[in-house]
Amino acid sequence: MIPAYMRIARGLGSAIKRGALRPGDRVMSARQIAQMESVSVPTAVNALRVLEADGLVVARPRSGFFVAQPPSVAPSRSPPPTLPQSVTIAGLARTLFVARAGELVPLGAALPEPSWLPVGDLQRVLNVAARRIGCTSQTYSVPPGRLDLRRQLAKRATRWGGRFGPEDMLVTAGETQAMHLALRVTCKPGDIVAVESPCYFGMLLMLESMGLRALEVATDPVYGLDLESLERMLRQHRVAAVLLSPTAQNPTGATMPVDAKRRLVQVLAKSRIPLIEDDIYGDLCATEPRSPPCKAFDETDNVLYCSSISKTLAPGWRVGWIAGGRFHEALVQARLQEALAGAPLFEAALADYLRGSDYDRHLIRLRNRVSGSVRAVATRAEATFPVGTRVGYPRDGFLLWVELPTSCDALNVHARALAEDISVSPGHLFSPQSRFTNYLRLNCANEPTSAFLGAVEKIGQICKSAF
Amino acid sequence: MIPAYMRIARGLGSAIKRGALRPGDRVMSARQIAQMESVSVPTAVNALRVLEADGLVVARPRSGFFVAQPPSVAPSRSPPPTLPQSVTIAGLARTLFVARAGELVPLGAALPEPSWLPVGDLQRVLNVAARRIGCTSQTYSVPPGRLDLRRQLAKRATRWGGRFGPEDMLVTAGETQAMHLALRVTCKPGDIVAVESPCYFGMLLMLESMGLRALEVATDPVYGLDLESLERMLRQHRVAAVLLSPTAQNPTGATMPVDAKRRLVQVLAKSRIPLIEDDIYGDLCATEPRSPPCKAFDETDNVLYCSSISKTLAPGWRVGWIAGGRFHEALVQARLQEALAGAPLFEAALADYLRGSDYDRHLIRLRNRVSGSVRAVATRAEATFPVGTRVGYPRDGFLLWVELPTSCDALNVHARALAEDISVSPGHLFSPQSRFTNYLRLNCANEPTSAFLGAVEKIGQICKSAF
Numbered sequence: 027m028i029p030a031y032m033r034i035a036r037g038l039g040s041a042i043k044r045g046a047l048r049p050g051d052r053v054m055s056a057r058q059i060a061q062m063e064s065v066s067v068p069t070a071v072n073a074l075r076v077l078e079a080d081g082l083v084v085a086r087p088r089s090g091f092f093v094a095q096p097p098s099v100a101p102s103r104s105p106p107p108t109l110p111q112s113v114t115i116a117g118l119a120r121t122l123f124v125a126r127a128g129e130l131v132p133l134g135a136a137l138p139e140p141s142w143l144p145v146g147d148l149q150r151v152l153n154v155a156a157r158r159i160g161c162t163s164q165t166y167s168v169p170p171g172r173l174d175l176r177r178q179l180a181k182r183a184t185r186w187g188g189r190f191g192p193e194d195m196l197v198t199a200g201e202t203q204a205m206h207l208a209l210r211v212t213c214k215p216g217d218i219v220a221v222e223s224p225c226y227f228g229m230l231l232m233l234e235s236m237g238l239r240a241l242e243v244a245t246d247p248v249y250g251l252d253l254e255s256l257e258r259m260l261r262q263h264r265v266a267a268v269l270l271s272p273t274a275q276n277p278t279g280a281t282m283p284v285d286a287k288r289r290l291v292q293v294l295a296k297s298r299i300p301l302i303e304d305d306i307y308g309d310l311c312a313t314e315p316r317s318p319p320c321k322a323f324d325e326t327d328n329v330l331y332c333s334s335i336s337k338t339l340a341p342g343w344r345v346g347w348i349a350g351g352r353f354h355e356a357l358v359q360a361r362l363q364e365a366l367a368g369a370p371l372f373e374a375a376l377a378d379y380l381r382g383s384d385y386d387r388h389l390i391r392l393r394n395r396v397s398g399s400v401r402a403v404a405t406r407a408e409a410t411f412p413v414g415t416r417v418g419y420p421r422d423g424f425l426l427w428v429e430l431p432t433s434c435d436a437l438n439v440h441a442r443a444l445a446e447d448i449s450v451s452p453g454h455l456f457s458p459q460s461r462f463t464n465y466l467r468l469n470c471a472n473e474p475t476s477a478f479l480g481a482v483e484k485i486g487q488i489c490k491s492a493f
Numbered sequence: 494m495i496p497a498y499m500r501i502a503r504g505l506g507s508a509i510k511r512g513a514l515r516p517g518d519r520v521m522s523a524r525q526i527a528q529m530e531s532v533s534v535p536t537a538v539n540a541l542r543v544l545e546a547d548g549l550v551v552a553r554p555r556s557g558f559f560v561a562q563p564p565s566v567a568p569s570r571s572p573p574p575t576l577p578q579s580v581t582i583a584g585l586a587r588t589l590f591v592a593r594a595g596e597l598v599p600l601g602a603a604l605p606e607p608s609w610l611p612v613g614d615l616q617r618v619l620n621v622a623a624r625r626i627g628c629t630s631q632t633y634s635v636p637p638g639r640l641d642l643r644r645q646l647a648k649r650a651t652r653w654g655g656r657f658g659p660e661d662m663l664v665t666a667g668e669t670q671a672m673h674l675a676l677r678v679t680c681k682p683g684d685i686v687a688v689e690s691p692c693y694f695g696m697l698l699m700l701e702s703m704g705l706r707a708l709e710v711a712t713d714p715v716y717g718l719d720l721e722s723l724e725r726m727l728r729q730h731r732v733a734a735v736l737l738s739p740t741a742q743n744p745t746g747a748t749m750p751v752d753a754k755r756r757l758v759q760v761l762a763k764s765r766i767p768l769i770e771d772d773i774y775g776d777l778c779a780t781e782p783r784s785p786p787c788k789a790f791d792e793t794d795n796v797l798y799c800s801s802i803s804k805t806l807a808p809g810w811r812v813g814w815i816a817g818g819r820f821h822e823a824l825v826q827a828r829l830q831e832a833l834a835g836a837p838l839f840e841a842a843l844a845d846y847l848r849g850s851d852y853d854r855h856l857i858r859l860r861n862r863v864s865g866s867v868r869a870v871a872t873r874a875e876a877t878f879p880v881g882t883r884v885g886y887p888r889d890g891f892l893l894w895v896e897l898p899t900s901c902d903a904l905n906v907h908a909r910a911l912a913e914d915i916s917v918s919p920g921h922l923f924s925p926q927s928r929f930t931n932y933l934r935l936n937c938a939n940e941p942t943s944a945f946l947g948a949v950e951k952i953g954q955i956c957k958s959a960f
Contacts, residue, residue: 116826116829116830119829120825120826120829123635123636123829135633137633140627145627149623152623156616156619159809160607160612160809166602166604166803166808166809166811167809168590169590199666199811199832200832200833200834202831202832202833202834203831203832206830206831206832215682228833231829231830232830232831234830235826235827235830235831336633341633342626342627342633342634342836342837342838343836343838344633344666344834344835344836355587358587359583359587359702360702362583362586362587362590362698363583363673363698363699363701363702364669364670364673364699364702364831365666365667365669365670365673366667366669366695367667367669367811368811369809369810369811369836369839370809371809371810372836
């Protein structure tokens, strides 16, 4: 039995997706919807909010809701292989991640510009924490990590419907460790893990290192994972875990509609296949309030929710966390065995920082900067990249997934860009067997200065001369 | 062909061990040895220095060398099982490592008292590093970690004969991660790993989590691993790796004689079985210069050398490292896959700190404090523990390995101590199948105040009433 507002949202949503309503069209007002559907006005408003969270409509102050501008020309979807594959990208990744002397224009790594981070505030909480617990941190922070931090994190999660407490959380050394532990406690070597296509290479590296096979699931660059494809694949294969970024996916920026997230959780709960959810870009949703993560709908403790502050506050602090549902105890044990403990100074400082409202104010500023910069980079790319390029304007987050003409080889582009002191991430990294050879992922989280946009243009020139 | 000084040292050493020379006896002077053995005086001095490094003789200023006082009553050795065993201590460890509200007298965890650490200096380098690279650390420290730190570490290693450069090192999140990665790249599930008996529980936890089997090798509480037992076991079993703490072993404080370390490296090089060497207490050798780690004798890149600053500087910084020999490239890859990156702020601050001579001065102070405190705790334990207790005075490091009368159950003692707000480490943790049920490990790295020594006495009372 689905709630009325959700039923209404679905109906309107499919009308928009089928083209019955076009971008810029005004959507019925809440009052009109309430009348037509025989529901209360608040229910109708809820339906519109769901559509807004899904990026299908936008609210204009005092004018009502309008169908949103869809991503200009989304990258085409090529159907992924239907069989699980072993992953073989580690060798390539190693050659690409070599530390470079000298500065690069950072279109490669998915990290925000340092000047966008609240450095002063973070230095302050770091000093306070050092005075309080000692900068040498007498003791380790043994798993599950500092309670003050887990309290703050659990409290913030209630805003999106998180129903777990501090005692259900484990602090980790970055989100990479959180996902690594999640795979460890849910899978054994040889197992099959369903992932998005394209998929964040960090996830693929983990699968490769653990001897797990990747089952790629068709993923829309706007609406994220295709649930029907997943269900079909779950019937065909024995999948040990599903590893996804349902919000602001890396590299596409796709966010699954709220309803799809809910259904995904239900489908997996029924088959008892754990969902490992990466929500590292969740705080960078373009809409406010943010699209809730799948964990918000987790009624059977089947979702292992992973996140961190690396994209919004302090990548170098290496603080991540996981709310692991029924796997919590196993995760704590695995962390103890693999890493013994964490760095209490950063944990304590972060707890202090999250206690106030600084983070919320920072996020508003950061989201504005991100959206301006994404727009600037996308515009410049569309203007200067070769004919046939498809620039996938991201729903959320700060990454641009760009499909080049098929004759362009992204590794070649990468090498030539590096010679010009510009880093980019070649598409080869984003599938188990390097399928996306003519794709680039561009990091837009930088001040769109003329130098930065000039580097984007330079990439365009390289692409033009590369085929 | 062994060098003359080593041959002489061996001869004298075995005379001492067999009791031909008794504690307090004067040893021949270098001049007398030179004459008798027809070698130069410097060669004879070298021989005496080897015996001194091995703890067999002590130099008294202007009086010559004397046979050292052996550990008062070393814990008895029970022969370990001759077959590899699966490890089953994680469940117990988890119940013991529960974070406790309130202060405990820290006789449990092997960590130095915070006031013994150079907190002011570390805060200073932390501030300087934060100003230089930004406290949010824009970028991750991608494997192999910051070059400035690796340079300093490699430079320090040359003092004990380390023959590797910065490019052969990988910075890790604490030494636990270093050893974990070392096992990952040398073993696969089901493999057999040779360990000391007793063995640091952190190593056993790793074996358990990775599905590796432990082969316990007889280990003397003073002279460390018994090489003959190891060689016999290597003939009987197919061992994938040897995981040891040859210097200041945890929990016994044993240090293998220099010559035994050298032979160990040769034996393993010949059979191509990698040696994973834990040297975390290496800087806490009682003698100066320190007994070199096995890595000093590694001519075939077969030793994976692991260490960290957790026992001497800043446990909470979680900075460790590994010089992995022929496994270096695989280790870098594995670290990238499991943890992505490290915390550049701590790495940069540590590099700054190690650049000067502060660390050397700090180590002298720390070693003095440790030796005074170990003596005080051992004396108090010998005076107050039940008859039949054997207090194993450690060669090096700050841990006391205490054998209680067989009727004492260490878990019982642990539980009752906890009720008195005192933590201890029960012997159950130090073998794959909890063999050492009547042993305790006591952490002595605390100011020997009357309160601290009172807690030691309290443990004695508990032990007395526990049987």
